[in-house]
Amino acid sequence: MKVESFLPDNYTPAEDEPFMNDRQLEYFRVKLLKWKAELLGDSKHTIEGLQDSTRNIPDIADRASEETDRALELRTRDRQRKLVAKIDSALRRIDEGEYGYCEETGEPISLKRLDARPIATLSLEAQERHERRERVHRDD
Template sequence: MKPEAFLPDDYRPAESEPFMNDRQLEYFRRKLVNWKQELMDQSAETLGNLTESGRNVPDLADRASEETDRALELRTRDRQRKLISKIEAALRRIDNGEFGYCEMTGEPISLKRLDARPIATMTLEAQEKHERREKVHREE
């Protein structure tokens, strides 16, 4: 792993720079690490809430409401777990030099797309093509 590149606090990747240079890679690495930490903190909070809400509620309506809330929290937690694994995969792509390039075409993924969704593995065009293909197969 390379040493961290210096990044000013207001740094944003620019199209005028060489694509996926050290500064851009460090920017996205930090963005992913911070996002992962936020999700981990939220997960810990969710687990605390689930433990706290495990009490026996005698009123049926209250109990049903609590069970619904619990199911929603568990679904949210499951989505967060899947997102964390995608973040970890993106961090591995940074380490092995594959980050920022479409897994289908090998073309660079736009900086705008990566900034909005740093776990993206395809260009917007490849993603749309993939989703259209998926939809056709689902309808068959």
């Protein structure tokens, strides 16, 4: 899937430009759309592969191995399905003008963090606090 964009191919968001200006929003929109297209393409191949591999295997060890592979593939696809939902949510935040800002503090999320994880909804500091709280509650 080709994603159209008005940005030059070598554009990368920079700290010295206004935060979440039109160019940065377009950069992240394109990045998210390409990632989503890649995930959906992988899912399509998986479904086709699962349909093709539905056969009766007489050897019990081979059958068990194939079932394990299939279960692993389905778990991976389920994680990717959840990821597509997060990508859709990030695209919605772009449309609503909320993208790039921490849901907890309202502060800007760093461009480096967004570039590495464009679905991020928390700043690095808020994410670390969240993970510390989870660890404390898990240890209870």
